[in-house]
Amino acid sequence: MIAAELAERVRAISPDVVIARDEVTAFVHPEELLGTLAGLRDDAELSFDALSSLTVVDWPDRVPRFWVAYELYSMAHRHRLRVKVGLPAEDPRVASITPMFPTANWHEREAWDFFGVVFEGHPDLVRILLPDDWEGFPLRKTEELGGVDTRYQGAFIPPVDRRTT
Amino acid sequence: MSGSNLRPATTGDPMSETEFRQETMVINMGPQHPSTHGVLRLLLELDGETVVACKPIVGYLHTGIEKNTEYRTWMQGIAYVTRADYLSPFFNELAYCLAVERLLGIEAPPRAQVLRVMFCEMNRIASHLVWLATSGLELGAVSVMLYGFREREQILDVFEAATGLRMNHAYIRIGGVIMDLPPESTERIGDFIDMMPGRIHEFETLLSTNPIWLERNVGVGVLPPEDALRFGVTGPTLRASGVPRDVRKDEPYGGYDTYEFDVITRSTADCFARYEVRLEEMKQSLRIIGQCLERLREPGPVMVEDPKVRWPAQLEVGPDGIGNSNAYVQHIMEESMEALIHHFKMVTEGVHVPEGETYQVVESPRGELGYYVVSDGEHRPYRVKIRDPSFVNLQATAEMVEGGLIADAIAVIASIDPVMGGVDR
Numbered sequence: 001m002i003a004a005e006l007a008e009r010v011r012a013i014s015p016d017v018v019i020a021r022d023e024v025t026a027f028v029h030p031e032e033l034l035g036t037l038a039g040l041r042d043d044a045e046l047s048f049d050a051l052s053s054l055t056v057v058d059w060p061d062r063v064p065r066f067w068v069a070y071e072l073y074s075m076a077h078r079h080r081l082r083v084k085v086g087l088p089a090e091d092p093r094v095a096s097i098t099p100m101f102p103t104a105n106w107h108e109r110e111a112w113d114f115f116g117v118v119f120e121g122h123p124d125l126v127r128i129l130l131p132d133d134w135e136g137f138p139l140r141k142t143e144e145l146g147g148v149d150t151r152y153q154g155a156f157i158p159p160v161d162r163r164t165t
Numbered sequence: 166m167s168g169s170n171l172r173p174a175t176t177g178d179p180m181s182e183t184e185f186r187q188e189t190m191v192i193n194m195g196p197q198h199p200s201t202h203g204v205l206r207l208l209l210e211l212d213g214e215t216v217v218a219c220k221p222i223v224g225y226l227h228t229g230i231e232k233n234t235e236y237r238t239w240m241q242g243i244a245y246v247t248r249a250d251y252l253s254p255f256f257n258e259l260a261y262c263l264a265v266e267r268l269l270g271i272e273a274p275p276r277a278q279v280l281r282v283m284f285c286e287m288n289r290i291a292s293h294l295v296w297l298a299t300s301g302l303e304l305g306a307v308s309v310m311l312y313g314f315r316e317r318e319q320i321l322d323v324f325e326a327a328t329g330l331r332m333n334h335a336y337i338r339i340g341g342v343i344m345d346l347p348p349e350s351t352e353r354i355g356d357f358i359d360m361m362p363g364r365i366h367e368f369e370t371l372l373s374t375n376p377i378w379l380e381r382n383v384g385v386g387v388l389p390p391e392d393a394l395r396f397g398v399t400g401p402t403l404r405a406s407g408v409p410r411d412v413r414k415d416e417p418y419g420g421y422d423t424y425e426f427d428v429i430t431r432s433t434a435d436c437f438a439r440y441e442v443r444l445e446e447m448k449q450s451l452r453i454i455g456q457c458l459e460r461l462r463e464p465g466p467v468m469v470e471d472p473k474v475r476w477p478a479q480l481e482v483g484p485d486g487i488g489n490s491n492a493y494v495q496h497i498m499e500e501s502m503e504a505l506i507h508h509f510k511m512v513t514e515g516v517h518v519p520e521g522e523t524y525q526v527v528e529s530p531r532g533e534l535g536y537y538v539v540s541d542g543e544h545r546p547y548r549v550k551i552r553d554p555s556f557v558n559l560q561a562t563a564e565m566v567e568g569g570l571i572a573d574a575i576a577v578i579a580s581i582d583p584v585m586g587g588v589d590r
Contacts, residue, residue, distance in 0.1 A: 053552035103397025129224040
């Protein structure tokens, strides 16, 4: 299916669809996410039955601030669709899609780990790549690169960019 | 975790069989363990020798590659992403560069595309050889380890001659590749693809009928296709479950639709099927490399002409071993102020990428490798997300390990071929 046809078909389920560089993106309201994904999966011509990737992009100056991007793939038709959900700066939360796509489990944990987005209904939403006692969400644009004191021989050494000697 | 030994003790005779069976033990396998392929940690709950529950724990090799790319230029990003999955550097470079090229709206010249495909396929063989060598070692076939690394070394020699490095090459660049093949490379690669089928046959005679190898692999770690799809498993692990999914065929990139090769599948879905799939894939990669060598007879540029994209320096190895062309250095330092300014701007800022986002997938030796790249129009990436196949495939570990013996857990982990550099990024 070419991008224009695909976009037209997706519009029947979710109206806000754009095409850029032959890639189709659907913008979905957070509360309609699960229903939309189920609709996209069950439509015989679309059958978006696989989740390829899930991640977050932080835009501190935009409203909403956090954009969760779901990369969907259809095993039968071999086409792709990006579904994007905008979440507010304060207490960003969205329904977990792990019950629908078990593969989303670690992706959602990573998104929580790096951006602090809460996925409601996730079976085990704990940090995955960072240590359990880490504070903050390092891939937010408001957090600096590095900037962590390191314990060395009983003292704390400041990060590289803040050392004076 | 179900059936934990931390539950309150029940009443009754503690030595009765039911009581005894309920007593399980929780042990850590890793993060420092010779057969966890790096620093993977498995939390295993054991009932005797049987694994009751398994929980993979990752993150010990997290280096913040995604965050780092946001603080470097688009071109410097290549040097970061190539270090993510360190056994498949060319695939990371390719996926990243294809994504950036799509945002820029450019395409690499034909000869560069052929070189990219050829190096990727050689990289696939090298990666599968490391897999064969390490899994052989883990299951007691030490000679396979020696042979696997011996053959891989020949591929790395070709890489070193062409790119200067054995790993983490940063050879594929935005708009093409950094330089053409050095003299005699095609002959060396030709010799390699002539020699390799015999060597693969040697591996087969060593392993495919070896009773110990069969005992450890046949029927072990079965992953039915529906479970594999549920957990998003891709690559040889999925194809060994009978699903003919290969990004090179399904969503061709970089000219893969013009090469002849087969997608290898097996239906038994066990560790032995994954072994067979990888061995056969090496033969298919050799086929593709042969076709690449044919196409490389045509000379041509290996980088786009656009001066706003291509790297400004001209490289050649001089008698002092340093790679800058003296004529070019003289041109920018003594003859042309504009050339110097252009050189300075390209080296410090580099290419500006128009605002937008894209998702590019390639078929890495471990499965579907995806790059989600976002630009806000600046000279640095706004966000680079790496969808690493090992990260996703590891989620299916519990499904394959639980209910089996602890010794089989080793075979299962080996058969997924996870590379922690890619998992933790």
